[in-house]
Amino acid sequence: MKTLYEVMDGSSKDEEKLKKAGEILKAGGLVAFPTETVYGLGGDALNPESSRKIYAAKGRPSDNPLIVHICRLSDLEKIAWDPDGKGLKVARAFWPGPLTMILKKKDTVPLETTGGLPTVAVRFPSHPVARGLIDAAGGFIAAPSANTSGKPSPTSAQYVAEDMDGRIDMILDGGDVGIGLESTIVDLTEDEPMILRPGYVTQEMLTEVLGSVSVDRTILDAASTQRPKAPGMKYRHYAPKGDLAIVEGEPEKVVERINVLCRKAEQEGKKTGVIATDETASLYHADSVKSVGSRQDEEAIAHSLYRILREFDDEGMEVMYSEAFSLRGMGQAIMNRLLKAAGHHVIEV
Ligand code: AMP
């Protein structure tokens, strides 16, 4: 299959490109598009055949449900039940934006889209290209991240093309994404709302709107034998090709230990990489040292993490070490993705 590639540059031609992409989606095809979190791989959410195609293009297990993207608040009730109004409350506070809610699904949504579950994940993104595309496609786009299963979610159209060229109908290039980590997922189907995946919208922010909000314990706890409530969270899907470990402790000790570990790996003939911060990057000795940004700037860290993991893969890094990050606010999302990438390998110093 030849993948069409269109650059969305804010010019008057964009409208035409969205129309064309919308026609592809309505006909059951697949289109990758930018959102404010990461690039999505879209298909018509109400067409079971489109959802099957999404799983095939990604190599994604079909028990891992897709998020349905909408572009009008009034469309929520067409696909989900919101018996106690929690969904509307959360939507009013965080939509359009990087927040996905889980509600009981209505019959309009095929089980192919929800991985066989009686619930549906819904998000109303803020990115103008995403909104325009959803509208052009008829209002409901199922879209997981536009990466091959096993790769970090793509933060630019170039990464989408690396994974999806020849496998999908079209890629809309809207430049680099803003946030760089996937949306927060909150489950509203039980009495107490629960965060199934941390993201830009934090536990603190949700608690302000909903009162009490818990966090799925499997998110940060490797020892937990519990099954994650979001089926996708059980897969180690951000795994780099080399070995990654997180080193946690006093900053000076972390630097010292990482340098010792890198020297040892280099003596074994291995290529070494370090995920550092602006404050520490100059202190490391490794084949490649990359800063995720200033430790004070969680948004910058979130923004560069997946890019750096992909770059290390491209450079053939065999052994990698990363500093650990605080668990406050968005740090929870950053550490969750990093722990998954490292297979929960943490070295305390
Ligand atoms: P992705 O779109 O690639 O970020 O993946 C979507 C995430 O949402 C996966 O972790 C899914 O397991 C999760 N998800 C989607 N639908 C549901 C649902 N109905 N219940 C729980 N988790 C869901």
Ligand code: MG
């Ligand atoms: Mg994904």
